[in-house]
Amino acid sequence: MSYHFKSSVHRPKHRLRYVALFLIVIGIMFYIAPPAFLTRLAHSGALPFWSAGNGGSDIGASIVSLSxxxxxxxxxxxxxxxxxxxxxxxxxxxxxxxxxxxxxxxxxxxxIDEKSVLARVLTKPNRSAYDTLVIDVGTDDHISKGDMVLVGDSIPIGKISEVFGSSAIVVLFSSPGEKVDVSIGTSGIVTEATGRGAGNFAIEIPRDIEISIGDIIVAPSISEKMFGNVEELYIDPAHSFKTVLFKSPINIFQLRWVNVLTNSIEIIVIE
Amino acid sequence: MRNYRITTNTVLFLSVMFLPWWVTTGVALVALFLIDRFYEVVIFGVLIDILYGAEVSKLFDFTWAFTAFFAVLLIVISYIRKRVLL
The missing domain is CATH 4.10.220 (Light-harvesting Protein)
Structure with a gap:
């Protein structure tokens, strides 16, 4: 009488396939329906770490200044x-x-009736390839998705993308590929600016439109919102368009505080 | 070996919380080559996506980029380890 034993030699191979299959299924599940409870849980768990990290960096800066x-x-x-x-x-x-x-x-x-909430920046854009900020205000502070984020009263830097109880994720207008409506200089030409990362933007406009270096770039709205000043112009004689480059006056990597406009509907963000 | 694994997980966690994403990716890559069946790396991908993820044009509005990236890394490096290194 002979017995056939199952060989254990091939088990790791099958296990790897099962793991791969499991990961694909989980991936599809997450893509179709992002688990909101998990996101909220992770954010409330991470808040103490980020706060401690910011506190640590403040102490570090104090020590450096003492030296x-x-x-x-x-x-x-x-x-x-x-x-x-x-x-x-x-x-x-x-x-x-x-x-x-x-x-x-x-x-x-x-x-102009603008209500804003002051928020502390918990994480800088370089923390992930998403180029996002995490701030310490959320639905508890009446923040909602799409609200505009400013530095001071008049420099728009992004919009709220995800909002949780006491934190929110901000997508920067200058994030590569993001598009936002802007108005150029005194001419008031409204066009579309494309983010190029790290606070930089580019605009493609017809070559005939008069623009000079230093012209102010604002949001096409009733209130004063300034994106930056024209820094460089690229004109290719072979093309009918010229490229206007401008930069936000704020260094987004040194941001510590921002304002969130809780009733912002003025800047048109092109999805 | 278990201590080694715990330490790597701790380093990865702190890296997700406090360091730039390319440092986390580097640590994950090294860990995947050094540790056998380092499945936890996918959990760290999920954590990055949950904490910082948003619909951005740069990543084609895909909010699970790091989960997918780390899952692919896990599969590819596990294969390389099995066929080439071991």
Whole structure:
């Protein structure tokens, strides 16, 4: 009488196939229906780590500043004071103009009622290839998908893509391939800007349109939202279009705080 | 070996939380070559996608890019390990 034993030699091969099949099934499941509970759970679990990480980097920066020499600190302090004085003067002028602008718009029956929520940046865009920021406000702070994210009051940098209880994911307008409507300079030409990564944008416009370096790029809306200034122009004689390059005045890798407009519907983001 | 695996998982977790994505990918690649059947790498891919993933044009609006990438890496490197290295 003979017995046929199952060989264990081939088991790893079959196991690998089962694992591959399992991964494919899981992948398809996730693609069809992203598990919201899992995402919320992961984000609430990660928040303490990110907060601790930010705290750690703040302490690190303090230690670095402590190690600087007294002489260099005094020199830096003087330079910064001069810069602050200069900025304050410019800001005074700017604030007067802004108030006047708002008053004029109100007189003409257009009021700007913007509510914003201050948010701490938890992770920088280089954390993943998605080029996204994670901020520490969410549905608990009345944030919703599509809300605009600004630096200060007037520099738009992105929009809310995913929102959780106390955190949200921000997709940057400058992320490669992202498209956003902009208005160029005093001419007011509305066109489409394409993100090129790291705060850079490109615009393709007909060669005949007059644009010069330094022209301001704004959002085509009633309120003042500035994307940046024209930095470079590329004109190819063989083409009827020229490329306008501009950069956000903000370094997105050094961002610590942002504002989220909770009622933002003005910037048109082209999907 | 078990301690080695736990340490690698811890390093990968911290890397996902605090370091740029290319560092995480590098650590994952090394771990896949050094550790036999390092299936956990796919979980780290899921974690990256869950924590940072969004519909971006750069990745063709696909929000599970790292899960898919790490799953492919796992299959390919497991095959290479089996056929070439061992």
């Amino acid at each position: 600087k020499s007294k002489k260099s600190i005094i020199k830096e302090n003087q330079t910064l004071k001069e810069q602050v004085r200069d900025m304050q003067l410019r800001l005074l002028d700017r604030n007067l103009l802004r108030e006047e602008n708002i008053e004029l718009k109100e007189m003409l029956g257009r009021s």
